[in-house]
Amino acid sequence: MESGMPKCSRRALALIISLQICLSLPNGTSAGFNEKKLLHKLLDHYNVLERPVANESDPLQLSFGLTLMQIIDVDEKNQLLITNIWLKLEWNDMNLRWNASDYGGVKDLRIPPHRLWKPDVLMYNSADEGFDGTYPTNVVVRNNGSCMYVPPGIFKSTCKIDITWFPFDDQRCEMKFGSWTYDGLQLDLQLQDDAGGDISSFITNGEWDLLGVPGKRNEIYYNCCPEPYIDITFVIIIRRRxxxxxxxxxxxxxxxxxxxxxxxxxxxxxxxxxxxxxxxxxxxxxxxxxxxxxxxxxxxxxxxxxxxxxxxxxxxxxxxxxxxxxxxxxxxxxxxxxxxxxxxxxxxxxxxxxxxxxxxxxxxxxxxxxxxxxxxxxxxxxxxxxxxxxxxxxxxxxxxxxxxxxxxxxxxxxxxxxxxxxxxxxxxxxxxxxxxxxxxxxxxxxxxxxxxxxxxxxxxxxxxxxxxxxxxxxxxxxxxxxxxxxxxxxxxxxxxxxxxxxxxxxxxxxxxxxxxxxxxxxxxxx
Incomplete structure (x- = not known):
């Protein structure tokens, strides 16, 4: 009987069965199409060189934070501090906003950083061979345009070691972060936590005790330029055991x-x-x-x-x-x-x-x-x-x-x-x-x-x-x-x-x- 069924009837039956299987799957499986559609809509005409603000005269607000994971080494001879740190940058990109209901309820995306505009924040007192020791992780983008970028990295920073009271000494090592090209009228850095860096996940060191990581926002006017330049400076205070x-x-x-x-x-x-x-x-x-x-x-x-x-x-x-x-x-x-x-x-x-x-x-x-x-x-x-x-x-x-x-x-x-x-x-x-x-x-x-x-x-x-x-x-x-x-x-x-x-x-x-x-x-x- 099946062998006597026409060929077109068999194709129509297979199509009906496939549609029933697709309809019986959870709703989340239909998000792949919506996410692809959303990515095409957001990135096809996106310019990574454009500063994402509604008005070019307004500065972009950037929230900056730091999580200290480990003090790897304090090189007194070369006056270097090597640490394992996670940076946390948050800003709002007006070009990355959408209505979640129009795209199957998709509320966030993970986009590689080279496909988006991101602030060129670097550590000024870096002593690394590549200068920037961060790993480029994906940027989490939400439907309201907020972007969160958390790059981890091994940071090698300069630190003036005061050896006056060695071995009963305390050291204060500064880590100065700021935009390399944007001034304060274009990129406004704000300290994410007034208490300073996050040390809740800190791994203890056998040679040094961590006393705190306070942070401070500095607005500096240089003689060369009338615009202010903003930086966030964290001070790692450690005590020798x-x-x-x-x-x-x-x-x-x-x-x-x-x-x-x-x-x-x-x-x-x-x-x-x-x-x-x-x-x-x-x-x-x-x-x-x-x-x-x-x-x-x-x-x-x-x-x-x-x-x-x-x-x-x-x-x-x-x-x-x-x-x-x-x-x-x-x-x-x-x-x-x-x-x-x-x-x-x-x-x-x-x-x-x-x-x-x-x-x-x-x-x-x-x-x-x-x-x-x-x-x-x-x-x-x-x-x-x-x-x-x-x-x-x-x-x-x-x-x-x-x-x-x-x-x-x-x-x-x-x-x-x-x-x-x-x-x-x-x-x-x-x-x-x-x-x-x-x-x-x-x-x-x-x-x-x-x-x-x-x-x-x-x-x-x-x-x-x-x-x-x-x-x-x-x-x-x-x-x-x-x-x-x-x-x-x-x-x-x-x-x-x-x-x-x-x-x-x-x-x-x-x-x-x-x-x-x-x-x-x-x-x-x-």
């Missing part, structure tokens, strides 16, 4: 400074005082270079942390100089240096009294054993020899005991014989003087006539030489005692300087650290 810098720069610097102070507790004989100070100075130089690498090469200001590092480096360098002075004092002796009166007064009397320092046990105090006009050895008690009575009890005289000979002259004198005459005093003087004049200690024999005249001249000469040697040894011991006293005085002076430097540099480190922390605008570690 100091937790990273506190634990990676400040705390190590304080520990290194304390090590430099503790170096004064090392004894000078250890040989590590000077090498420790130089090592600490090199360590601080490395930390200072780390700070300098992140800071811009500017002479406008010195960062607070750099000032602190310089103070600590000055302290460590001064400690190295003080250590050299201490080692110099410690290794001085009577053969190379003579302690002047003012050094004795300052380092052996006044400073020990102020610092409550005392000499080690067994060492006499300077005030009790020293005289400014006489050496310490002059106040010692003289050495007492054996009494004369003990010598009278001996069967030999002092000369005979020393020379191990018989006391012939004493026996002869007691037996009534003629005593052996003693050499005259001039003989001992001549012998002693000859021995003194001999610098190498060799014995110089007395003149031959004297030897021939006196029988015991050899024994008397030996006695004179022994007395001379005893006096030489006594003088040498006296000189050694005086030298040891001078050496102990220099070592004690070195101890006084060591203690004084320990106190001074400890106070300096504490005061410098507290001054840096409390001079900062904020010291909240976060």
């Amino acid at each position: 100091t937790l990273y810098y506190f634990f990676n720069l400040i705390v190590p610097c304080v520990l290194i400074a304390s090590m430099a102070v503790l170096g004064f507790t090392l004894p000078p004989d250890s040989g590590e005082k000077l090498s420790l100070g130089v090592t600490i100075l090199l360590s601080l130089t490395v930390f200072l270079n780390m700070v300098a690498e992140t800071m811009p090469a500017t002479s406008d200001a010195v960062p607070l942390l750099g000032t602190y590092f310089n103070c600590i480096m000055f302290m460590v360098a001064s400690s190295v100089v003080s250590t050299i002075l201490i080692l110099n004092y410690h290794h001085r002796n009577a053969d190379t240096h003579e302690m002047s009166n003012w050094i004795k007064t300052i380092f052996l009397i006044w400073l020990p009294w102020i610092l409550r320092m005392h000499r080690p046990p067994g060492t006499p105090e300077y005030g009790a054993s020293h005289n400014r006009n006489a050496p310490m050895i002059a106040e010692r008690k003289p050495i007492h020899f054996p009494d004369v009575e003990m010598k009278e009890r001996s069967s030999k005289s002092l000369l005979a005991n020393v020379l191990d000979i018989d006391d012939d002259f004493r026996h002869n004198h007691r037996g009534g014989g003629t005593p052996t005459p003693m050499p005259p005093s001039s003989f001992f003087r001549s012998v002693y003087r000859q021995a003194e004049d001999n610098g190498n200690g060799a014995r110089v024999p007395p003149p031959e006539p004297v030897v021939a005249t006196h029988g015991c001249i050899n024994a008397d000469y030996e006695l004179a030489m022994i007395l001379k040697e005893i006096r030489f040894i006594t003088d040498q011991m006296r000189k050694d005692d005086e030298s040891s006293v001078v050496t102990r005085d220099w070592k004690f002076a070195a101890m006084v300087v060591d203690r004084l430097c320990l106190i001074i540099f400890t106070l300096f480190t504490i005061i410098a650290t507290l001054a840096v922390l409390f001079s900062a605008p904020h010291i909240i570690v976060s």
Whole structure:
């Protein structure tokens, strides 16, 4: 039966079925035709160069807003701010109006921006290679002629970094937006929100805290033109989070400074005082270079942390100089240096009294054993020899005991014989003087006539030489005692300087650290 149906009847049946299917679909599916018709009507004779106003003398009102999504980076070295921002521009285009009922209820359209007139708003202080970092999204056009353009973009803007209070600093980075060609009489920019930029969707940054994004409308008259030029300036206020810098720069610097102070507790004989100070100075130089690498090469200001590092480096360098002075004092002796009166007064009397320092046990105090006009050895008690009575009890005289000979002259004198005459005093003087004049200690024999005249001249000469040697040894011991006293005085002076430097540099480190922390605008570690 169907095969016998005429061909025209089959076509008419298919057309009826298709119409029934189309009528049974929802009304929204019929909008494609209306939207196409509307786009042809709006854009076929649309001129993208025409400023869409009813009267050419009237300015076009442009509402401008900003949504800050993320702070990507703050480049202090190059003084740049990189952010992720969504712009929001709204204006009314009189050439894009229609009656929604005439076009199947179509109330809005999405049109590419190159098919429409759009304001040439750019960021004046852009540092991007392409200058405009926005992505050209579609423009949402409504039937009343309102146009909303929300282009997102990665903005690289210039920002003058103030490093005065680094790392406890706040930065204010401006982003200035305005029309590149239209003046205020042709395009009137208005701030969309008096509170400034929208930060409701802001993604927190690990290095910076966002304090706010206030905005301001500026109307500026330039000397070149009588027309005003309008711009919208947003200020991104951020605060540096100091937790990273506190634990990676400040705390190590304080520990290194304390090590430099503790170096004064090392004894000078250890040989590590000077090498420790130089090592600490090199360590601080490395930390200072780390700070300098992140800071811009500017002479406008010195960062607070750099000032602190310089103070600590000055302290460590001064400690190295003080250590050299201490080692110099410690290794001085009577053969190379003579302690002047003012050094004795300052380092052996006044400073020990102020610092409550005392000499080690067994060492006499300077005030009790020293005289400014006489050496310490002059106040010692003289050495007492054996009494004369003990010598009278001996069967030999002092000369005979020393020379191990018989006391012939004493026996002869007691037996009534003629005593052996003693050499005259001039003989001992001549012998002693000859021995003194001999610098190498060799014995110089007395003149031959004297030897021939006196029988015991050899024994008397030996006695004179022994007395001379005893006096030489006594003088040498006296000189050694005086030298040891001078050496102990220099070592004690070195101890006084060591203690004084320990106190001074400890106070300096504490005061410098507290001054840096409390001079900062904020010291909240976060």
